[in-house]
Amino acid sequence: MANIKDIAELAGVSIATVSRTLREPHKVKPATSKKVNEAIEKLSYKTNLVASSLRKQKADAVIVAVPDLHNSFVAGLVQGVENVARENGIKVMLGVTEGKQELLDRHYEMVAGKQADGMIVLDVNTPSAIINNTSGKPLPIVLTCEYEAILLCPRVRFDNIEVAAEAVSYLVSLDHKNVAYISGSRTLRMSRDRQSGFRLGLRRAGLTVNENIIAGGDYRIETGVEATQALIESGEKFTAIVCESDEIALGAIHTLAEAGLQVPEDISVLGMDNIRFAQYGNPPLTTIALKSSQVGEQAMRLLLDYYLDAEAANREIILPHQLIERKSTAQLLSGK
Amino acid sequence: MANIKDIAELAGVSIATVSRTLREPHKVKPATSKKVNEAIEKLSYKTNLVASSLRKQKADAVIVAVPDLHNSFVAGLVQGVENVARENGIKVMLGVTEGKQELLDRHYEMVAGKQADGMIVLDVNTPSAIINNTSGKPLPIVLTCEYEAILLCPRVRFDNIEVAAEAVSYLVSLDHKNVAYISGSRTLRMSRDRQSGFRLGLRRAGLTVNENIIAGGDYRIETGVEATQALIESGEKFTAIVCESDEIALGAIHTLAEAGLQVPEDISVLGMDNIRFAQYGNPPLTTIALKSSQVGEQAMRLLLDYYLDAEAANREIILPHQLIERKSTAQLLSGK
DNA sequence: ATTAAAAATGTAAACGTTAACATTTGTGTG
DNA sequence: CACACAAATGTTAACGTTTACATTTTTAAT
Numbered sequence: 043m044a045n046i047k048d049i050a051e052l053a054g055v056s057i058a059t060v061s062r063t064l065r066e067p068h069k070v071k072p073a074t075s076k077k078v079n080e081a082i083e084k085l086s087y088k089t090n091l092v093a094s095s096l097r098k099q100k101a102d103a104v105i106v107a108v109p110d111l112h113n114s115f116v117a118g119l120v121q122g123v124e125n126v127a128r129e130n131g132i133k134v135m136l137g138v139t140e141g142k143q144e145l146l147d148r149h150y151e152m153v154a155g156k157q158a159d160g161m162i163v164l165d166v167n168t169p170s171a172i173i174n175n176t177s178g179k180p181l182p183i184v185l186t187c188e189y190e191a192i193l194l195c196p197r198v199r200f201d202n203i204e205v206a207a208e209a210v211s212y213l214v215s216l217d218h219k220n221v222a223y224i225s226g227s228r229t230l231r232m233s234r235d236r237q238s239g240f241r242l243g244l245r246r247a248g249l250t251v252n253e254n255i256i257a258g259g260d261y262r263i264e265t266g267v268e269a270t271q272a273l274i275e276s277g278e279k280f281t282a283i284v285c286e287s288d289e290i291a292l293g294a295i296h297t298l299a300e301a302g303l304q305v306p307e308d309i310s311v312l313g314m315d316n317i318r319f320a321q322y323g324n325p326p327l328t329t330i331a332l333k334s335s336q337v338g339e340q341a342m343r344l345l346l347d348y349y350l351d352a353e354a355a356n357r358e359i360i361l362p363h364q365l366i367e368r369k370s371t372a373q374l375l376s377g378k
Numbered sequence: 379m380a381n382i383k384d385i386a387e388l389a390g391v392s393i394a395t396v397s398r399t400l401r402e403p404h405k406v407k408p409a410t411s412k413k414v415n416e417a418i419e420k421l422s423y424k425t426n427l428v429a430s431s432l433r434k435q436k437a438d439a440v441i442v443a444v445p446d447l448h449n450s451f452v453a454g455l456v457q458g459v460e461n462v463a464r465e466n467g468i469k470v471m472l473g474v475t476e477g478k479q480e481l482l483d484r485h486y487e488m489v490a491g492k493q494a495d496g497m498i499v500l501d502v503n504t505p506s507a508i509i510n511n512t513s514g515k516p517l518p519i520v521l522t523c524e525y526e527a528i529l530l531c532p533r534v535r536f537d538n539i540e541v542a543a544e545a546v547s548y549l550v551s552l553d554h555k556n557v558a559y560i561s562g563s564r565t566l567r568m569s570r571d572r573q574s575g576f577r578l579g580l581r582r583a584g585l586t587v588n589e590n591i592i593a594g595g596d597y598r599i600e601t602g603v604e605a606t607q608a609l610i611e612s613g614e615k616f617t618a619i620v621c622e623s624d625e626i627a628l629g630a631i632h633t634l635a636e637a638g639l640q641v642p643e644d645i646s647v648l649g650m651d652n653i654r655f656a657q658y659g660n661p662p663l664t665t666i667a668l669k670s671s672q673v674g675e676q677a678m679r680l681l682l683d684y685y686l687d688a689e690a691a692n693r694e695i696i697l698p699h700q701l702i703e704r705k706s707t708a709q710l711l712s713g714k
Numbered sequence: 715a716t717t718a719a720a721a722a723t724g725t726a727a728a729c730g731t732t733a734a735c736a737t738t739t740g741t742g743t744g
Numbered sequence: 745c746a747c748a749c750a751a752a753t754g755t756t757a758a759c760g761t762t763t764a765c766a767t768t769t770t771t772a773a774t
Contacts, residue, residue, distance in 0.1 A: 391753075391754085392753065392754045392755075393754090393755095394753070394754060394755075394756095395752085395753055395754075398752090398753085405751085405752075405753095406752070406753080407751085407752060407753090410752080410753080429759090431759095432759050432760070432761085433758075433759050434759085435759070492760095
């Protein structure tokens, strides 16, 4: 593989000139530029980015740490990061954590090891580096969705309390009074906030909370299936279900159908996320749209800000959400 | 940030000993090892991976190039690559191509630039580097799903012809004689092969092909919706639809339901991929399982083989597929 | 033609490792 | 207690860039 020295030799110039031709073309005479480019072409030279990184002390790469890619919310976020990264000539490395602290920390070593300039995290855990950070300066890490207020670092998330409260408020506007809830992973701050929002929404409407119709597990469709099963078996009365994800909601609808319950005639189901499948559900799913790609995009922008001014980037961005009415929710028939 | 020199100084040894303590611990006396590790701990030293890469001429990273991440087949493949990569201490970089040749080639520069040791591709296009490769030696690139027989490079894919032929054969066994087909992107070799398989399956059963009930576009659910609409409007007779992806199938079922057609009573629908949502469809989707994570895993293994013996890795792996019977297909009622 | 300033190019150090090779220290044997 | 040999450690040259600084060439003004 040809290196910069080979090009310099063939073009009859110094390596500095070759480097300049590539990085600061305006500083080199057109005639020289031409010679150099011909040599580059001839030897099909490609800059060794590793050497470049080492010298520049900058990798032009970020790592995005996520528990897995099966979830389309997660995939969307990664895609969002990639979009903005690419626009800015930055490469994206993928770090799968499986929800394990150890793997998350291992991924951070890439930024400690200068292989990446920063990290974007969507995970249950918080990198130890942030927790042990005594420098007083924020690290180049952006936390998404999950957050602890005390943490010194840029973050982007949704207003989870309001998201769930609005879900309830919408169902209440359809006269529902007995609203069940299926949460995602309760270990997540995000999930706890949504539960708070759920209770808040109920109280805002002057309704009491029936703890027996609050179920949950994680965000997968299987959870929707199992939790709904449990809900039905509980014998408690409920006419609507708020689900913390569309996957859960889809699982719920599936199980209700198997139990001979009609959605939305018998039970209204409301999801969150607005995944691509939501609108093609049977029935099409009413949901609160949470664009995960936007989270990724904003997180990446925040990281870009960080390089310009670490302090200025140390802030929280709260993204908008939006209720999308489809066919899985309906006015409660009187008498129910 | 502390470097190896700082550690050497603090521990009172040479930098070589520090490096050895990290890479070849058995070669250093326990007492020395202890001193070094204490120094590392104290200064919270982390190896600069960029410098390490430069010196070793190895990045311990691969890049996986895909059109996007919205598709769960694609996400599964990436996840598969990551699994095997992580087991082997290799990092994964993400390259989104948007189906553009230029972006694909740009991503290849990472391996040309030594920032990645190899590339795994799932895309419409083939990297120019492979096409222009006159070296006679295969490059560290693994092509997945798409393939051209002439190409000199490792590849992993499904037996697409057989996949579609079996889909047809299964429907024929349920007495269907008028089978429609909704393809994905016809620009893909994979899609063309599946179409061939579809025709082959029909001919094997002694049936003729009705070109008027072959539709398609891409692999998204929207295609299923639109193509099914067109199929219905065509007025042609068909009692079953073979879809090139589960997303298409889900879209088809959705549209059939809207048109008042029952699945599977009126029309049988068969998908491909076996995505997570398939079994929770309404009705649960009969499909041919194509595990994309396996494709990713095998592709990564092939790349690992490449480093051991480039020639030996230059082969094609064909992964198994499996028909999964659920509720979206049924015996054709006599008289239809 | 001379000269000052600007433009273009060159020289060489630095980025932080790894590993080949050289040297020192330790161990066991006759 | 030499001696051979093994084990442990040290020295130093890469790896391929970028960039501060030094030097040369060009340009324009007198």
